[in-house]
Amino acid sequence: MKKFIICSIAVLSFAFAKAQQTKQWTLQECVDYAIQNNINIKQADINIAQAELDKKDAIGAFIPSLNASASNSWNTGLTQNVVTGVLQTQTTRNSSYGISSGVTLFAGMRNQYRLQRAKMSILASQYNAEQLEDNILLNVANSYLNVLFNKENLKQLETQHEVTRKQLEQTQQLVDAGSLPRGDVLEVQATFANEEQQILAAQNNIVISRITLAQILNLEDFKFFDIADPDLDDPSAFILDQGADGIYAAATENRYEIKIAEQNTALAEQDLKIAKSSRxxxxxxxxxYNTRESGQGSFNSFLDPNNPTRQIGIVEGTNQSVVAPNFSTTIGNPDPFFDQLSRNDGISYGLSLSVPIFNGWSVTNNVKRSKLNVENNLLQETQAKLDLKQNIYQAYNDAQGSRLTYESAQKALSARELAYEYAQERYNVGLMNAFDFNQSQAQWTNAQSNLLRSKYDYIFKLKVLELFTGIAPEDLKF
Structure with missing residues (x-):
């Protein structure tokens, strides 16, 4: 009873949402929305943007650098007076300014290799994004088909329920007329009630499958979400005519698993070149260009007009005085700011050469690591091709098996339908009891479900093969 109540609530919710929905999504709309809003795709786009920045960094390594510097400092404390030579507590201010530029003329082709690697990294990031889109397409297609299957299953159950309802009315009339025992109508009533439960479960499955698809799309509000109901004809098996080898040949050129593996190998080889360039x-x-200025007063020296000379000694023997000009010193105001900058500036330029001789085997070890990384990526590339081939052959065999299952289900349904019609004729004339007739009807219903299930399974496996050939999302039609 609890399950019945839960199913009823789910069905009422579905019916309410169905009544208010304004749009039914096609497969292409679902795929486009998923690609635009999927978190993994957004992260892949960020990786591409980061790779673009790495390329700009690599280009910037060819451009000369240009940097400016400026400093202004105050020193307070016990320092020597530059005029008197006496230690005294004072505050001095000094500033300096400079502009420097440098460029790498040669680095063992390292900058060129890094630029090439940056371009290759962008391509690898784009391949990863494309592979994510393919995986999302497959998940969306699978969930989309699951919703369609549940809808078709509900239609079949409702059609069969209508047949059972008419059968119940007919049986009730025969029982009332005394032609059939009361147990027959009870048997049909039990079948009718069981079909009602199956219909409720099928309606609930539709709701659940729609929610699952909406979650894959990252829809925040999926109460009114539903999909369009395309007319699915018998699956077209043209893809199987290419054979597993033909599909694999197309996949090696178009599938991103191989392209990613090959690009990773190329990146590893480029890293090896960069490592070798360090030798x-x-x-x-x-x-x-540098200059400076100071807030200290300028040091001035002048001849004392009142006492222009001063004795510095006496000539031995003659006692003649030795004199020298008598200069006095003072500290005046600081020179103008720009005058100091102009007087104190200077330029330095030149070349610097760095030759690696020994760095603790770091260069040699990096080269060896890069070589091992190349070998590892070559193995991964080989493994990727083997995995792709195995997956294609497995998918091809699965599709072949699904086709046989689908064809067998078609034959089984035709046989069960004839058996049901024959049983109905016998039941109508009283030659078959209700229990045996219900068994024939149940077998016919199961044959319909098996055909529907095998049909959608066959369609999905065909679409998997189409994706292996590199089909575009917009070309994946149902």
């Missing part, structure tokens, strides 16, 4: 000398050019 080469690095030649840089530089030019610097």
């Amino acid at each position: 080469m000398p690095t030649l840089n050019a530089f030019i610097n």
